[in-house]
Structures are given as C-alpha cells and as structure tokens.
Amino acid sequence: MVDREHSPEPAGPLPIRRLQESVINRIAAGEIIHRPSAALKELIENSLDAGSTSIKITVKDGGVKLLQIQDNGCGIRKADLPILAERFTTSKISSFSDLSKLTTYGFRGEALASMSFVANLSVTTKTKADTCAWRAHYADGHLVPAKEGFTADPKPCAGNDGTTITVENLFYNTPTRLGALRGASEEYARILDVVQKYAVHNPHVAFSCKKAGSATPDLSTPSGSDTKQAIRLIYGQTIAKELLHSDITSSEDSESTSRMDVDEESPSWSAEAYFTSANYQAKKTVLLLFINHRLVESARIKKALEAIYNGVLPKGSSPFMYLSLQIDPESIDVNVHPTKREVRFLNEDAIIERICNKLQETLVNQSQSRVYEYQTLLTSGILEIQTSSKAKGKAKELPPEERDSGEGSGPSTPAIATIPKKTLSKHKVRTSQKDRTLESMFPVLNPSQVVTGRTAEEEDEEPPPAVRLATEIKESECYLSSVRSLREAVGKVKHHQLTEIIENHIFVGIVDLSRCLSLIQHAKKLYLVNHGALAEELFYQLGLRQFGNFSRIRLEPPPSLRTLVSLAVHAEEGAKNSRLSEDQIVDRIVEILMDRREMLVEYFSMTISSEGMVESIPLLLKHYTPNLDKLPLFLMRLGPQVNWTSETECFESFLRELAYFYVPEPLIPDKSSPSPSEDEQSARWQIQHALFPALARYLVAPKSLLDRDVVQVANLPDLYRVFERC
Structure with missing residues (x-):
C-alpha cells in the first residue's frame, strides 16, 4: 500500500517552451525519411516529375553511406538552388486550391529539406540553357561550403543535362534511427523493391540500380518497353507467362456490377490491371498499387483483391497483381500521410467493387480452361512392374498344379511374369565412376600419362580417388x-x-x-x-x-x-x-x-x-x-x-x-609442347x-x-x- 501521508507533493505545471528550429526540423524529417528506401522513393518521384527518361541509382551499405540518383530531366535553375533544401519550397503548387488538381508526385517541398537535416546532401544540376553544371552542398536546409574556407555559393562544374543528388551518411545525427535499421543487405533489398515497382509502372523510363564499386547493376531496364515486358524482365518469365490483363472504366456496364454504382455525377475513373492466373501460386502476395501514378499502400484494396483468389487458388497460395488506378484529381486527397504512402478518394467502395468484379470475371473465364504443364516420364520400368503384378494375380487364381512352371507342367501362363522387360539403350544411364573418361579416349603422347600398378581386383576393392579425397569441411563458428x-x-x-x-x-x-x-x-x-x-x-x-x-x-x-x-x-x-x-x-x-x-x-x-x-x-x-x-x-x-x-x-x-x-x-598457357607438362x-x-x-x-x-x-x-x-x- 502507498503511504499517502508521506507521498510527495504533486508538481506544478511545467512551462511551455517553443522548440528550437533544428529540433522541429529533425522531428519533421523523421516523419518523411524513416529509412533509405523512403528517401530513394522521394528522389525517384522528383526525377520522374522532371521528365527523366533515364534514372541511375548507386547505393553503398544499404543506402546509409551513400545514396545517389542521377537523371536526365529538365534540371534545376541556378537561381533556385539557394532555397532548394528549405522546407515548403516547391514548384508544384502556389495555393491550397492547387491540391485539388494535382498531377505531380511531390508538392510539399519537404523531401530534400528532410534529407539535409539528417544527412550530408549535395546536388549537381544542369538545365539545357546552362553552359555548365552547378554543384551545391546543403546542411539543415541551407547552403553550406563544400570545405572550410570556401563560400557556400553553388560552384560551376562539368556535368550532363539533368540532376544528380547525393545523400551521404544518412542519420549520422540521429543514432537511434540509425540503430533501428536492418542490415545493409536487407535495406538494399528494400531499395531494389522500390526501384522495381517504379520501373514496372514507368516502362518508358530506363532504370538502373547497383552497389557502389560493382561493375554490373543488380537491376537494369531499357526505355521504351511496355508494362508486360517490364514485369517479365524484373519479376521473371514464370510470372509473365501467367499474366492476365484487364482494363476497367467507370462507364462500363456489366452484369456483375453491383447496384451500389456511382451516380451519373460521380467523376470518371479508369484502371489497368495485370494479374496472374490460377496456374501461378506463391507464398506471399505481391501487389503493385499505383493511384494517379503514385506508389501507395491500401490494406482494403489488397484484401479485396486477395478475396478474388479464395475460390481459385489452394489455401496458403497467393497471386501477383499490378493495378494502376486513374481518378479525377478533384476527387482524391493525397495529403493524408507524411510520406504520401496512403491516399483517400471518393466512392472508394464502389470503385473497388467494380474492379474486383471485372478481375474475377476474367479470372474465372480463364480458370475454366486451365492449362497444366506436365513432364513425360519414362514408363518402361512401370510397364514391367504392372505386367508382372497382373501375371502374379492370374497365377494366384490358378490351381496349384498349374502354378508349377517346371518342365512337363501344365499351362505356361504364369511364365509371362518371369519375362524381363528389355530396357532400350537410349534409356540407360551411365552411372559408374570407373567407366572411361575423356582422357582415356585419346592416344598416349607421354608414357608418364599411363597409370599402372593396380589390378582390376584392387580397383573393385578400393574406392576411386574422388571418394578417398572427399573430406569433411566443417562450418566455423562466427559471431560477426x-x-x-x-x-x-x-x-x-x-x-x-x-x-x-x-x-x-x-x-x-x-x-x-x-x-x-x-x-x-x-x-x-x-x-x-x-x-x-x-x-x-x-x-x-x-x-x-x-x-x-x-x-x-x-x-x-x-x-x-x-x-x-x-x-x-x-x-x-x-x-x-x-x-x-x-x-x-x-x-x-x-x-x-x-x-x-x-x-x-x-x-x-x-x-x-x-x-x-x-x-x-x-x-x-x-x-x-x-x-x-x-x-x-x-x-x-x-x-x-x-x-x-x-x-x-x-x-x-x-x-x-x-x-x-x-x-x-x-597464368600463361604453354602451347608450344605437344605433350602435357608435369x-x-x-x-x-x-x-x-x-x-x-x-x-x-x-x-x-x-x-x-x-x-x-x-x-x-x-x-x-x-x-x-x-x-x-x-
């Protein structure tokens, strides 16, 4: 029990203070940039807004040490560089009413600002009108000199048209966030996942993603392809060959459409979907969901789409789905999540139901004529077993005197079971390690090539060298x-x-x-x-x-x-x-x-x-x-x-x-001597x-x-x- 007589006096109200600007900005940055893949998503969207047709990404240590993205877009004017990394500086909107007709990815001007508060940010950019590129460095939203003793103004440098943004030492000043990240390999896998999704949705853009120092990229897609080709290239032929395609619009009339349709005054919309047939099964659902070209997540849409496959796929199996939904900007709210990961739009239930009905209709029509892949098995041994078993069955039905297969006996029907089925030569498999190798089929050029001193009996008793030299290599204990x-x-x-x-x-x-x-x-x-x-x-x-x-x-x-x-x-x-x-x-x-x-x-x-x-x-x-x-x-x-x-x-x-x-x-092959050296x-x-x-x-x-x-x-x-x- 608490001794109330000796309990401390309640403390008075603490004073309310205004937080420092640096603290406010770091808190805001944590809402936007929570891991390297989130930072890359913002950078990719900026490059796409700039009209890029080629985006190259370089990553080091899962994006913590280095995260660089290079595009060939329109670039940034030199006059805009001083306020580029300040909060709420944007070229996308000028008033709140512009949010109702937004067609770009970004609009708040917080991505680059957030990165400058938790990382070392540098930008190299060139417009077509510029004679050279300009490089600028940022910290805490403001221009900073590249080195001590230099001015903070942007410096001229060589460069191609477009923009290169380099983010280094991410979360260097927020150790708690840095410690919460997974290993470099897992963070890099998240980065690849983001790049793959945007590459599928933007097949006209060439994407490349690689680790720093690697000669070949881990992901590379060409420009000018279509969505199905991009899915085949990124997710593999297994998924691509089972893809079904469907286009859905708000003006479609279908018998499966629910009576809870949108009314005539509702805004128009359209959707394009690629989804796997009943022949494809996976352990985990893969959903690529884009609404007005924005990569988003929606538990409601994902659950509704998965429900389509409940009666088609076995329990525990999941599909692959890509859905791109185009809605009138006036009926959608993109400003509901700091990272723009979620959106809200009008008539959501009716639109989802219409899409699911259309996809289910396509899936059911295909599954009724499902095609199964099969492999032809060799049946020679099976036929032999079946013939023998049938003959044995017949032998059991005969009286004992007829089962005797000796000379002078009665009917010889049971003898069918003892006739071996001949195996064709083309079905025989060479499995002996003692058969001739390739070297033994060539003439001996050097007497030292001949191996002597062992008889055939010794060969049978002693195992071949491959068996004798196979030693166990145990895995060492390592805690790194x-x-x-x-x-x-x-x-x-x-x-x-x-x-x-x-x-x-x-x-x-x-x-x-x-x-x-x-x-x-x-x-x-x-x-x-x-x-x-x-x-x-x-x-x-x-x-x-x-x-x-x-x-x-x-x-x-x-x-x-x-x-x-x-x-x-x-x-x-x-x-x-x-x-x-x-x-x-x-x-x-x-x-x-x-x-x-x-x-x-x-x-x-x-x-x-x-x-x-x-x-x-x-x-x-x-x-x-x-x-x-x-x-x-x-x-x-x-x-x-x-x-x-x-x-x-x-x-x-x-x-x-x-x-x-x-x-x-x-190191240097010797081709001068006809006989092999020692x-x-x-x-x-x-x-x-x-x-x-x-x-x-x-x-x-x-x-x-x-x-x-x-x-x-x-x-x-x-x-x-x-x-x-x-």
Whole structure:
C-alpha cells in the first residue's frame, strides 16, 4: 500500500517552451525519411516529375553511406538552388486550391529539406540553357561550403543535362534511427523493391540500380518497353507467362456490377490491371498499387483483391497483381500521410467493387480452361512392374498344379511374369565412376600419362580417388553479423536444379585446360561447364564456410612481399598509364597489407612477418594447391580491389580475390609442347579428383552460372532419334 501521508507533493505545471528550429526540423524529417528506401522513393518521384527518361541509382551499405540518383530531366535553375533544401519550397503548387488538381508526385517541398537535416546532401544540376553544371552542398536546409574556407555559393562544374543528388551518411545525427535499421543487405533489398515497382509502372523510363564499386547493376531496364515486358524482365518469365490483363472504366456496364454504382455525377475513373492466373501460386502476395501514378499502400484494396483468389487458388497460395488506378484529381486527397504512402478518394467502395468484379470475371473465364504443364516420364520400368503384378494375380487364381512352371507342367501362363522387360539403350544411364573418361579416349603422347600398378581386383576393392579425397569441411563458428549476412546471401541465390546437377554429376573429362572447359553428365544429359567459374564460386563459399579457421600453406622459404608485388605491378599494363610511378604503386599496396597484418592472420590465416615476408597463405581445400605463379597477382590485387573501409564489403571482396587466386587456370598457357607438362598433369589430376568432388559436395550453385558457364550439349534420347533417321 502507498503511504499517502508521506507521498510527495504533486508538481506544478511545467512551462511551455517553443522548440528550437533544428529540433522541429529533425522531428519533421523523421516523419518523411524513416529509412533509405523512403528517401530513394522521394528522389525517384522528383526525377520522374522532371521528365527523366533515364534514372541511375548507386547505393553503398544499404543506402546509409551513400545514396545517389542521377537523371536526365529538365534540371534545376541556378537561381533556385539557394532555397532548394528549405522546407515548403516547391514548384508544384502556389495555393491550397492547387491540391485539388494535382498531377505531380511531390508538392510539399519537404523531401530534400528532410534529407539535409539528417544527412550530408549535395546536388549537381544542369538545365539545357546552362553552359555548365552547378554543384551545391546543403546542411539543415541551407547552403553550406563544400570545405572550410570556401563560400557556400553553388560552384560551376562539368556535368550532363539533368540532376544528380547525393545523400551521404544518412542519420549520422540521429543514432537511434540509425540503430533501428536492418542490415545493409536487407535495406538494399528494400531499395531494389522500390526501384522495381517504379520501373514496372514507368516502362518508358530506363532504370538502373547497383552497389557502389560493382561493375554490373543488380537491376537494369531499357526505355521504351511496355508494362508486360517490364514485369517479365524484373519479376521473371514464370510470372509473365501467367499474366492476365484487364482494363476497367467507370462507364462500363456489366452484369456483375453491383447496384451500389456511382451516380451519373460521380467523376470518371479508369484502371489497368495485370494479374496472374490460377496456374501461378506463391507464398506471399505481391501487389503493385499505383493511384494517379503514385506508389501507395491500401490494406482494403489488397484484401479485396486477395478475396478474388479464395475460390481459385489452394489455401496458403497467393497471386501477383499490378493495378494502376486513374481518378479525377478533384476527387482524391493525397495529403493524408507524411510520406504520401496512403491516399483517400471518393466512392472508394464502389470503385473497388467494380474492379474486383471485372478481375474475377476474367479470372474465372480463364480458370475454366486451365492449362497444366506436365513432364513425360519414362514408363518402361512401370510397364514391367504392372505386367508382372497382373501375371502374379492370374497365377494366384490358378490351381496349384498349374502354378508349377517346371518342365512337363501344365499351362505356361504364369511364365509371362518371369519375362524381363528389355530396357532400350537410349534409356540407360551411365552411372559408374570407373567407366572411361575423356582422357582415356585419346592416344598416349607421354608414357608418364599411363597409370599402372593396380589390378582390376584392387580397383573393385578400393574406392576411386574422388571418394578417398572427399573430406569433411566443417562450418566455423562466427559471431560477426557481416559474415552471417554473407552466408545467408549465398543461400538466397541458390538455384536448386543447377545445384542438383552439380551434386549428382559424373565427371567425363577436361575439354580445354587453358579455357577451363570440362564435360560432366547428369542423368541422360551432357553438359559443357566452365570449371573455372564453378571453382571461383566454390572457393568463395569455402572461404565463407571456414572464416576465421583456415588451414595454412606454409611458404618455405618465405618470399618478400615487396618483390612479389613489384613483379605483378611491372607486368600490369594499366600501371604504365597511371599517374603514379611503379614504385609508388608498390609502396601503397605494401603499406596497406603491412598495416593489416594482424587482421589478415586472425581472419584468413595469411601471415606476413614484420620484415615483410609472406610466410603462409590460407588453404581452402585439402589435396588442392593453387597455382603459385598467380601469387604476385593475388597480392597486388588485394591493394586496389579490396574495400578495406567497410567490414562486410572487405570480407566479401577479400574472399572473392582469394577465390580468383584459387581458380585452376594457368597464368600463361604453354602451347608450344605437344605433350602435357608435369604441371599440366598435376592440374588435371587436381581438377578431376579434388575440385569436382568438392563441387558436388559443397557448391550452392547460383542462377548466374546458367548464363554462360553451364551449357547442355547433348541429350541421349535426342541423339538416338538422330541416329534412327540415318
């Protein structure tokens, strides 16, 4: 119980104070910019309002370190740059009545202002009338100098027509908001999701989105396409081939239209929808909803659209839907949410019902003639089982004296069950690892190629080298979130069919060692694979798997780091065109590696002594030694190719370089000698008996390998059809 006699006296009312302008602006900024993807949405809308036909986006660390968008729109006048980042400065409206006929994305003038309060904002812009571009920097809504000692006025610079907006160090002054963000990979996925949706709705605009430092974009769409082509390019052929299309207008008369229609004085509207048929099923609904070209969310519309599929799709399955709704601006209110994520419009229930009825009618008409994809199965074994079972059934019905199949017995009907069904040659699958490989089919050019000393009985008793060399590589325990996110990213891009092919393959032989081409077989199909590309991905994954717990390859005697880097820099043609001399380049690379010796030995078991001697390098796979001729190149590339400033990108880029070093390719292929050298024989042995077994056991194959690194070259049934015609 509370002792009321000794309870403190109630405090008097606190005075009401006016908040400081900086506090007000940061609070307002938190309503508009709550994560990097929200900032990008505002920037994309500004670029589209400027009439851009090309939008390029660059992201670093999920948009926290860098978020840059470049467009080729109309640009910004130099005279407008001083107030560009102030709150409530806009070119879209001039009075409150303009909100009733708004046709642009932005109108309040808060997006750039909000970014300037929570990030470092810079703008480079050029109009067609300008002779040069102008660059300006902003903080807290006002122009600021780029460096101390300079004026805050916009500076002339080189640039193309359009605007480039750069947002750096997002939420640097709001640590709570920064700490609430997810990992860089998840924030980048949110950014890609926003770009994908706007790219579908604006197929006439070319979109590009990539990570900073990446050579290829993660998303790239051409200009001048249509909506269906954009969906196919972004969301895949599986969705595109099941798309249904429907146009709905307010003037349509349909028997399914509810009697609660809008009256004659209601404003007109129209809608365009692309939605998947009953043949497509997904675990989660994907809805792209645009109202007057504005990306919005509506739980009511989403629930109504999902209800259309209740009687069509199995429970737990969801569709893909894209809906673009055009309504008279006078009947819509866009100013109901700080981020313009939600809107309100007149006759909402009637319009939603009309759209759902039309979509349901289209879906039902299609589902009545549903087409199912199927795969023809080989039935030879099934027929044999069925024939045997029928014969056994008949045998049971016969009297005992007739079931005896011996000589001189009665009817021979039961003998049908004992006749084996012959398997055609085209249905036989070669599965033995002891069959001939490709190398054994060529004449022996060098006696050292012949393997002797083992009898056929020993071959039967002893397992093949691939089995003997397959050793368990356990995943190391690592509590770094960066390494965990990289491991999770490997699983997210797994292509299950390709992984199964590699896992259950049979090695046929090496086609071209210098070009890293080999043949493998899976079931009745023959594949030509780039074992170099497969090996690079494998060794990257093995590096992640053993992070912080590598075995070592000791170099005796240890070579000099500077000498190795000097050899590589001298052989590099690009170094000759650099502004720095070769010695300066070598000094910089050696300095970078020497400063990080402790990190290299702790995480990667790469030991460099204080005197600059390379004592050991990491071992990724037992019984496999990388080509040490590539060691100078590996050490040189660690300087410029590894991002040493960001933890996640540092680990990823280092392991990529380590994997490239381990790729089994000769530095300079020797084509002068007709017979293979000892190094070439050793490389071939490692590829067959160490690399390919490791690929089968550990590789999680990404879809990107299907582009050009794994190609089907033959199919046994198809070959038999060709021979039958001859």
